[in-house]
């Protein structure tokens with residue numbers, strides 16, 4: 515079986531321990547490659563390589579850094595089909611989604627930050643006392659970047675690209691559940707001529723490699739995307755070491771559907787925002803709040819459309835829903851269907867594992883599931899399920915919709931469906947979320963701040979926010 519190995523100091527290297535884990539294909543449930551089971555020793559080598567590379571990389575001109583990042587972006591596009599097939603096999607997502615969304619976006623992340631760094635300017639502040647301040651923004655050193663499995667290359671590159679563009683060197687860890695595309699990226703980085711040690715990718719488990727990165731005294735800045743409890747653990751380690759931290763965590767996002775919305779457009783988009791990537795996008799709307807005057811109509815139409823979604827082979831072009839990422843995750847998602855039932859929820863459609871073993875796909879397929887009849891305080895509506903499971907619930911007034919939306923410990927994103935401009939502004943202002951989409955979903959401008967509030971995280975990624983995060987500002991005051 516192919517071995518997924520580390521990228522350290524410009525070379526592909528076996529883990530020091532020589533140990534490997536099995537990498538499972540979610541659609542078949544069978545191992546199909548081996549993954550380096552790295553540990554502290556590999557992280558140490560990666561940090562040493564990054565520290566060695568930092569003086570030169572941080573002084574490399576922005577133009578030259580930009581050019582290399584641009585080259586990586588081009589190589590990703592040249593290898594789009596290969597990367598999309600690999601991402602789909604590794605994650606279970608439909609290859610059509612990886613081809614249209616994940617891999618182009620990974621290329622775009624590199625291209626975006628390759629150009630953003632050329633426009634990243636400093637503020638200056640003139641004083642009346644014949645003095646001027648300017649803000650020097652310097653790369654910090656070795657950045658730690660830790661990413662999850664749901665959008666593997668997309669989110670991995672979303673961290674690495676700004677860190678490198680800003681002149682840092684990086685020790686990165688992709689999710690052990692979906693390591694393949696990060697491994698293929700390391701080969702493209704070598705081909706692009708990225709100087710050795712500038713980017714180091716260490717594969718393996720969170721409690722070994724992730725913890726070693728978080729605890730390392732020579733990694734002063736950490737960008738993490740993943741679950742809220744992992745984020746809390748990282749924060750506990752990083753806080754007394756005064757590390758700079760960006761945490762992009764879980765969500766329990768509402769969709770607020772008012773009766774004056776453009777109905778057909780809303781319906782089509784809400785099916786997508788509920789079930790894209792099998793509901794495994796932190797931005798998916800899992801609590802659908804519908805104005806009571808259109809509730810019955812919406813329920814009927816929504817279920818009809820959801821039942822049209824084809825659950826099947828991720829490799830087939832007509833598959834809408836692939837496999838969930840792992841057996842453990844599928845079991846977690848199905849356990850929430852049981853919790854919903856025990857809480858009095860009515861399963862309107864779905865709720866079961868889909869058996870495709872006759873097609874040679876003995877993996878982790880779950881029907882898209884719609885549940886009604888639950889209050890907002892129950893576990894099904896409070897805890898992140900992160901799968902193809904949504905609840906629907908009616909509301910009578912705008913105030914009630916806002917109150918229900920804000921009634922969880924999360925605050926990542928909301929989507930609002932209305933044609934009323936005044937309502938749009940009133941609602942957007944009162945939603946306690948980092949991101950509000952109105953009459954759309956997942957429409958992303960990479961210049962905008964991205965992140966959540968409450969248990970959904972701390973800090974913002976995207977655009978100049980990311981470049982600010984990966985640089986240290988220093989004020990220089992000059993009296994003349």
Ligand code: NAD
Nearest residue numbers: 661662663688689720724725740741744762763764765796
């Ligand atoms: P996870 O927290 O289990 O793992 C994320 C990463 O952290 C993995 O690389 C993992 O190996 C590593 N890790 C695990 N334990 C660690 C430790 N003790 N120290 C350091 N690193 C450790 O999350 P997941 O299951 O891979 O991803 C799903 C979660 O990610 C969901 O909660 C989802 O909402 C969240 N997510 C958030 C965003 C966002 O932008 N807010 C985007 C995507 C996913």
